[in-house]
């Protein structure tokens with residue numbers, strides 16, 4: 441090679457190296473330093489003057505040392521507030537959002553809105569959910585796989601909302617009368633072990649993250665709790681889900697479905713009022729999560745006319761709430777693990793964390809209540825190494841509240857001022873103050 445060529449080669453190599461450096465720089469993840477006056481990290485530590493270093497969508501470090509802030513980092517000063525991990529709601533119906541269109545009861549909207557309209561409207565509920573500090577949800581029942589579409593749109597950044605773990609259709613027994621002509625089963629309908637296996641496998645094939653089964657009556661303004669599936673059918677659903685590495689959530693309003701769901705090995709039990717002591721003891725022993733969803737009946741009572749329920753259910757629903765709370769009290773005392781689930785539906789989004797108030801009424805400390813929406817919920821999702829805590833390697837899901845949530849749970853419920861999901865600020869009311 442001639443000297444000029446050698447020079448040219450060196451020159452080209454140098455240019456390439458510069459280019460690579462430039463590419464690395466532009467591909468580098470943005471770094472943010474979020475300062476909190478106090479920080480409850482859900483790892484057993486209450487920090488004073490904490491700095492959370494965020495790189496891309498993850499937490500790189502938590503420190504009190506300001507010199508650890510990398511040069512060029514965007515500093516977000518929330519020193520007036522207490523930081524919490526992004527909260528997790530393990531029982532929602534994100535796609536069954538309805539607005540308050542005057543004169544149109546929500547039940548009627550549900551049957552008249554085309555699926556595309558439903559999914560478009562759902563973005564509002566998703567936003568309200570984020571604003572309440574909830575950055576992750578487990579969604580327990582949708583039609584036409586709208587939940588899978590919504591999860592994927594959010595993950596692609598096309599829709600703003602909490603990270604979703606979804607179940608597709610929940611399994612339920614035949615509950616419609618015979619009609620002349622063809623009677624194809626609706627999505628989710630499964631009678632007998634063989635059909636249970638088929639429908640579980642259908643949800644997994646559709647891309648569901650987990651399985652949901654309705655093992656008793658009771659929904660909306662109906663608070664009956666008759667067991668709908670046999671133990672064998674429930675066991676088949678649990679085993680089929682577990683065989684594919686999926687968890688299962690089982691709905692039971694009453695004690696019989698609860699007993700069989702727990703014995704069959706469900707991962708979580710939803711609603712479950714009037715549970716007997718043996719079932720509660722079994723849940724504590726097995727580590728079955730209890731998701732009592734006490735607050736959703738409060739929401740139904742407050743909004744029954746807008747939803748379109750006929751009057752006459754109020755007394756039995758009030759009595760159900762009392763029994764639901766009493767069952768939660770017993771279960772907490774017995775050492776059962778809880779996860780926070782709102783059962784948010786219709787216009788309830790944004791009220792997702794009110795359930796925490798009921799947990800404190802059931803005997804929890806505010807810190808124990810916060811665990812149900814952080815570490816416990818993350819464990820139920822199987823995501824305890826990346827969700828539900830503020831620690832290195834976890835998703836940068838952070839919430840700033842005004843006040844001390846460990847002294848008063850209402851601070852976590854009502855005073856959310858700022859929310860970050862996966863490193864991006866998704867709600868910010870810190871500048872609204874004083875207006």
Ligand SMILES: [Zn+2]
Pocket residue numbers: 531532533580581783
């Ligand atoms: Zn539900």
